[in-house]
Amino acid sequence: MTNAEELPDRRVDLDRAAAAVRELLLAVGEDPDREGLRETPARVARAYAEVFAGLSQDPADVLGTTFDIGHEEMILVKDIELYSTCEHHLVPFHGVAHVGYIPGVDGRVTGLSKLARLVEVFARRPQVQERLTSQIADALVEHLEPRGVLVVVECEHLCMSMRGVRKPGARTVTSAVRGQMRDVATRAEAMSLVLGR
Ligand SMILES: Nc1nc2c(ncn2[C@@H]2O[C@H](COP(=O)(O)OP(=O)(O)OP(=O)(O)O)[C@@H](O)[C@H]2O)c(=O)[nH]1
Ligand SMILES: [Zn+2]
Numbered sequence: 001m002t003n004a005e006e007l008p009d010r011r012v013d014l015d016r017a018a019a020a021v022r023e024l025l026l027a028v029g030e031d032p033d034r035e036g037l038r039e040t041p042a043r044v045a046r047a048y049a050e051v052f053a054g055l056s057q058d059p060a061d062v063l064g065t066t067f068d069i070g071h072e073e074m075i076l077v078k079d080i081e082l083y084s085t086c087e088h089h090l091v092p093f094h095g096v097a098h099v100g101y102i103p104g105v106d107g108r109v110t111g112l113s114k115l116a117r118l119v120e121v122f123a124r125r126p127q128v129q130e131r132l133t134s135q136i137a138d139a140l141v142e143h144l145e146p147r148g149v150l151v152v153v154e155c156e157h158l159c160m161s162m163r164g165v166r167k168p169g170a171r172t173v174t175s176a177v178r179g180q181m182r183d184v185a186t187r188a189e190a191m192s193l194v195l196g197r
Helices: 014-027 040-051 112-123 129-144 184-195
Strands: 066-068 075-086 092-102 108-110 148-157 172-179
Touching: 014 040, 075 112, 075 148, 075 184, 092 112, 092 129, 092 184, 108 112, 108 129, 112 129, 129 148, 129 172, 148 184
Parallel strands: none
Antiparallel strands: 066 108, 075 092, 092 148, 148 172
């Protein structure tokens, strides 16, 4: 995938989503026609369109803007807040991503905000945290051709907090390391920057 035109049209079907939410309310024993719920199916459909907007976004568009500043050392943006949706239970998981890379031989970099936008593209989809982490890393490898990439994601999963095992506060940490970031010393430097709050 190189540009938005090549993506299938995956914009959310609002009417279909609203009908499904109405069915869900009926299934749990609610009355979707009572005053407080009357607008809820349409409202939830719009909310889902926002929460899953990443399905119709292409990381190539986000990382299309690069500039050559000849910087060859590590660049790390940390504590990028994220909200995603667990694909198993369709409830949120939220936390932070730390995204770092070492530019390629040409020293080309992307704008710092683009790293946060890249996180959004993949977070706003039904996800598991491991895939979210590796997709961010692999998109950077594909589009920036950097020497190395490190992505660390730390999240609390509401499916573990509000239901199921009910362990609020448990945080899941995942990482994806590519290229020169695999070197022990480089990785240690990146991790010390991530952990140094
Ligand atoms: N590896 C991984 N697991 C996840 C993620 N989000 C949710 N899960 C887990 O997915 C699993 C689904 O397990 P199932 O046994 O099929 O579903 P369940 O009966 O609802 O499981 P419980 O949550 O243990 O009640 C659970 O253990 C969740 O904690 C994620 O991002 N990565
Ligand atoms: Zn879950």
